Amino acid sequence: MNKFKIFSVALVAATSVAKAQDINQAKKAIDAEQFEKAKTLLKSIIKAKPSDGEANFVLGNIYLNQSVVDSAKIYYLNGLEASDKKHLNYIGLGQLDLDSKNTAGAQANFGLATKDIKRKDVNEFIYIGRAYMNSDNPDYKNAVAVLQRALAIEPQNAQALLAIGDAYFGANNQNDAYKAYRDAFTADNTLLRAKMQSGVLLKNAKSYDEAIKSFNEVIALDANYGPVYRELAETYYKWARNKPSTSQVNLQKAITNYEKYLSLTDYSMDSKMRHADFLILVKDYKSLETVANKMIAQDKVNPRIFRYLGYAAYENGNVDVAIKSIEDYIKVPSNKVIGRDYLYLGLSKIKKGTAADGSIDQAAFAAGYADIKKAVELEPLVVEELADFGKALFGKKQYTQAASIFELGSNNKDSKNYLDDSVYYGISVYYANVNKTTGAPDTAALANADATFDKILVASPTYDEAYLYKARINRLLEKDDLMTKNYEEYVNKITAKGAEELAKPAVKTKFIEAYNNIAASYANTDKAKAIEFFNKTLVLDPANAYATQSLKSLK
Template sequence: MNKVKVFSIALVALGFAAHAQEVESAKKAIDAEQYEKAKSILKSAVSAKPDNGKAAFLLGNVYLQQNQADSAKIFFQKGLTAKENPGFNYIGLGQIDLDNGNEAGAQFNFDQALKDAKKKDVEQYVYIGKALINSEKPDYKKAIATLLKAKTIQPNDPQLLITLGDAYYADRNQNESYKAYSNAFDADPTLLRAKMQLGVLLKGAKAFPEAKTAFDNVVASNANYGPVYRELAETYYLWGNNDKAKYKEYTEKALGFYEKYMSLTDYSLASRMRHADFLILAKDYVALEKEANEMKKLDNVNPRILRYLGYSSYENGNADAAIKALQDYTGKPTNKIIGRDYLYLGLAQIKKAIPTMAPDSKEKIKVDEPLFNTAVANIRKAVDMDKPMANDLNDIGKGLFDQKLYKYAAAIYEVATSNPNSKNYLYDNFYLGYAIYFENAYKEAGEKVDVVSLKKADKAFENVTIASPTTQEAYIYRARVNSLMESDAAAQAQMAKSYEDYIRVVTEKGDAELSKPANKTKFIEAYQNLALHNKKDKAKASEYINKALTLDPTNADSQNILKALK
């Protein structure tokens, strides 16, 4: 009987050891971002030993990382019923509460998790810190405070230190983040993620050559550590954006490293989505469409795939497919809609509303007005949701302007100028005014000018002169815009002031600018209009027109104005 007892105890011990080994293997797979492998290990562990709550918690956490909160919640609730380590599952439920904006519920769950923590155990604190960092509504300062409390218990715990580094990095405290990552690596030199994160700090500081060297050192330690290739991909992408001469070369390298990352992690739907997000950054829309179709095979009902199909279809020239996919996606409020979704929908609708004409075509372009107006409304939604979307409108407006579709170009520029912090704000304002001027200056006989739009043009040119007081063309076009509002006394006064400002700005630039033929022509225009504006003051008007005649004594318009003044 004693032998049987010893044998049974030995079997139990072996079972515990095997289970612990499974959990550690799963942790390594999670760190290596091999999430499908981790799920397989943890599902096996949960099935074999349902009474261990930690395996259920880790499995739920993987589902959270893959944005599958419903599946995660099932395993967290299952883990709460386990006899061993059930408390960890409160942490997962706490993160779900945070994601849903329930801070009080999250704190209750975190407190419940800490009740089961042993005096010297910091693992619960580490996972609470991770939850606070990884939540859709993160609280980095609270994560730092939680982890610092744990640091007083176990100051050299490597996982605690690396998580503290993550919290400081997210909170934009580079110095403390560097210390934490360095201390984590000192505490455990096999911890590749800590070594990699030191390179991430360099990448964030735009020290790209140094970041590459740091990541190369990680590869030298373990060439099969997948996450480092993702970091290399992102480094080369950012590097290419900062070095335009090498943009193509570095983007190709970035895409190659991302493929390497995928090959070493997994081709799950979540990983493919992350890959798709990177392809959008790298503007590889052919690859994006291919990836979107592969995702569709894995999960035909996942709505986010519609986003990728919409973006890639538009960029690859299929406006109808883009409109269909993005209308389906944005049509459901439960989807996580971002500004770029509406931007691409609007761009696709513009492409459909305005047919492409041959460059030498004499036929007038027929625009689908209702569809174009819907497109502009969607683009405005995009900018309202995400102000930097205004940066992407410059090329669209310029393309319409170059086709002499001035009214439609103005509609796009008007949305673009709604963000005063846009990098193209000055340019977009100029072209807003420019487009409105051309739309009104060449009306057919009997057509009235649009005074409302001309006042928008006046304001746009004013914005240019405020931001760049030496931009002389803004003054003369502001004058021209106001000259079209003939019955508006305030507009006529502004016309005169703008012509004077134009003359002043060009004169202040010196003889080199004054001697340019284009400026001579515009000076004559300014003097002629100033003479007509001041015709009730014959002396002043004569002074202006004589200046015009000095520049060109044979100008017939100037001669006629002079005769009229006598």
């Protein structure tokens, strides 16, 4: 019996050590973003020991991170039935509460998770800090506060330092984030994510060269650490986007590094989804279509595949497939719809209604535009992706449709295209009305365009063309006093620039337009003024027929 007891104790100890190693292996797999491997390890632990609350909690976190909420909740609830570390699962339920904006419920669950912990326990606070950060409604202030409690107990805890670095990073406190990451790596020089995050800070600061150097230092420590290649890929992508002269080379480097990242993960459906997301970023739609079709062959039920097929089909010219795929995705209530889904759906409907000569069926445009507006409502900055489409419409002289597209951008001051879109909107409205062959001008649209040019002048006071277009708009609105005022402001602004500007042929043409219209506005009220301005026209263009004939009439 004594020998058996000793054996039993030894066996329990060995099992405990093995279990701890498995948990640690699962956590390492999670850090390496090998989520399928981590799931397999955790499920084997739970199968061998259903009473393991921590394994249920960590597995639930993976599913929650992958937005598989139902599975996450199942494992959290299973974990609460366990006898070992079951309290951790209250943290998972607390994050679900945060996702639902139930702050009181989250705090109650976090309270249950920490109610009976020992005085020197810190892991619970780290997990709670992560829950605040990882929520759909992140709360970095509370995350920092909770993680400071962990560090008050154990100041050199590397995981707590890494977590508080992430919290500071989320709160845009770059200095404290950098210090925390540095301290985390000092406390544990095997914690590669902490060193990698220092490079992420540089990437976000657009110090792309320095970021790449930092990531290469991580690779020098462990060339098989997958996440660093993802960060490299995103750095090269951002560099390409922010400096177009580097675009071709850096986009290829981005793709190469992302493929390296994939080779070091598990080629799971989730990693393929992330790959598809990246292909959308780099606009490699041919590859996206290939990847999407391979995913369908592997998993015919994952709804996000319809999203990828829809995007790729639109970009590759197959609008019928695009419309069906995106509608199939959107119509499922449990799918998380984003603005880009409606953007592609709207653009697909418009493209479907576009004839070979470039003309657009008005009903198709209206249907597509309604979806585009939904996209903007969901994600206001999606307007940044509409500029090229609007300019294409403008180039084809489809001014009314162009104006409706540019108006969306002109209403968002946070958009990088705000000024450009506003100018195009105002000009599009003007041309849509000046070129009308039937019906009265759209006075509401013209008044809005006039107000938009006022906003442009506030944001960019040197944009003198705004006065010219305001004058033209007020001419259409038959507001002669405002028209005259705007033309005079335009003439004065350009004249102040000096002789070189005045000598430009385009400026001469616009001055003739201004003088003739000002003169015409005075013709019935102040003949002397009218004659003065018609004579200014003749100084610039002695053969100007309109000025010559008008002067004869006035005399």
